[in-house]
Amino acid sequence: MSILIKDVSKKFGNFKALDNVTLEVPDGDLLALLGPSGSGKTTLLRIIAGLEVADSGTVLYQDEDITHHSARDRKVGFVFQHYALFRHMTVAENIGYGLKVRKTPKAQIRERVEELLKLIRLDGFGTRYPGQLSGGQRQRVALARALAAQPRVLLLDEPFGALDAKVRQELRQWLRRLHEDIHVTSIFVTHDQEEAFEVADRVVVMNEGKIEQVGSPDDVYEHPATPFVYKFLGNVNLFHGRIDNGKAYINQSETEHVVFVRPHLLDIDRAPNGGDHFRAKIKHINSAGPLVKVEAITEWGALIRVEIPQDRFRSLHLLKDETVFVIPRDVRVFEKRRIA
């Protein structure tokens, strides 16, 4: 089931949660809504689910205008951040609830519940209560409950937000595989770009109620459309400068441009090597992990972060308070007026 969101706006009091958002989700897609808190991603998800009503705009499933349909008519599976399992019902009753209220025969419900319990690898847990399960197990039950009535779309609100790192990792891969198996159009909300990139086919980056960029994880990471996306998707060094003849000059007096460089796209060397470079004095070295993180002060007094591989670090024998040459390998230039 494809989803089309057209010119949707939503205000909470004076706060613009969504500002004229248009988005198309093709059938069978696994899409991530990525953004900082307050960017409107959860509001958008809840409007798609019918748990919130848009002030203006339309929502279409396939060709059906469902803007004014209530949540129960939309046949969506919604997974809440804190699971929202019915605490007084067993796992099996939770999963079968959507079928029960839709008056499915009992035998059929039992069959479907068994099938789903197998799918979420919790067979034998049907008679337990949510309180007797771990966080990861509860989230899987919530997912099974959402899937039980064969929803047209699956919507997940920060599905792994309340879980610890290891369980989160497992569940991400599991969700990815599950989507490959059942192929229902799915949208999930997250503020963790790693999670979005790992799970989703396509990523929608949102900020302040607007969509900044839509694209595949590679696309979004390699070709960020706006300064916000560039900054949001990882650490960044920022230089002021201007463009002249296709070349960026940094540390200039007239600066109508901003130059972004990711720490791992800066290299350090003892010699200028003939390329573009500037000088910096090393202030701090953190060599734990696969990348060595170096903090340095440039000639004009700005703090920059550089990440170089371990072997490169070892062959250079860098020391604190040493002055070295910093060589940018790839930069991204934005006009200054685009940065709010």
Next chain:
Amino acid sequence: MSTEAVVKPYAVAVMMRRHAQEDPAWVRWSLTLFALGVVGLLVVVPVVNIFAEALSEGLRAYWNNLFADPDTRQSIFLTLTVVPIALVANIIFGLAAAWAIARFNFPGRTLLTALIDLPFSVSPVVAGLMFVLIFGLQGYFGPFLRRDGYSVMPYLISILGVALFILLFVLFRPTNRQRRQAFWKYPWLSVLVGSGAVFSLLLFAQQYFQVWPRNQSLKIIFATPGLILATAFVTFPFVARELIPVMEAVGADEELAAVSLGANGWQMFWHVTVPNIKWGLVYGVILCNARAIGEFGAVYVVSGHIAGKTDTMPLRIEKLFQEYNLPGSFAVASLLTLVAIFTLIAKAKLERKIPSTATIPEPTISEFQP
């Protein structure tokens, strides 16, 4: 180095910490004794005394004091009539108010929250006087009620019928859009036309069959309706105030989950809301019940003390006491005390089960093991 040498300084440290945190023994003992003494003198002795006095002439006399005197019997019966009606009214009102306050943000929400507490802050006597002022003979509606009071009843019943009709319409509107045809399709029109039909039909039926007497005085003050009104007014914060924090602690997510899974309002309410708030509701009802049974001030003003007619149990106790019938008044008092003791036990048992904002207890394993 031996193990002992390691353990010893640690043990000393623990002992020293305990000493540092605790008050001297004489302070602890005297405070405990003082508290126990006050509770014993002010609570335990009088309660025991009630039963001692009530039973002082033996069990047979106790029984006769309660049920042989027709006026006392009538007062017990009246309390058993007034309290359940006031309770039901407060359960309905409390659920509606708690739902509105905990789930929606609307203009006047703060005002409503404050108004719910009004009966707590107003003296019951003032509450009673208020009803006398409205419905009493010299009150606003007094002359009218005296002339032809029952003439409002057909309208009142019809309005209740319309409310019921609207409720049923909302609850049983089909979930599936395709099945919403004809009658269900245009909610505003259907409700408007349907309400009109229900109203006029009920009104006509009541007039035609002459259900209500004409040109007769409808007594509210110095009669049972006034007692019910006063009792309901004084006790109405209990259910609502107990439910609001419970509903806020439980949150709306489970209800929304039920709706997104296809439940209609009726199903959501009975499958999700009620199980989640039931202990809070029971708790509120028990407190409300205790207060309603014991209510004296407001009821005193509106009842007019017509022996055998408008005396509830607390009023009867007072009257027996004034008549120097001590065993009689203590016998009735012992019944109220029994209700109080039961309420205390139930309250203590329930308090654990109610979700609070601090922690939302999820059912523990032991609770569900058969």
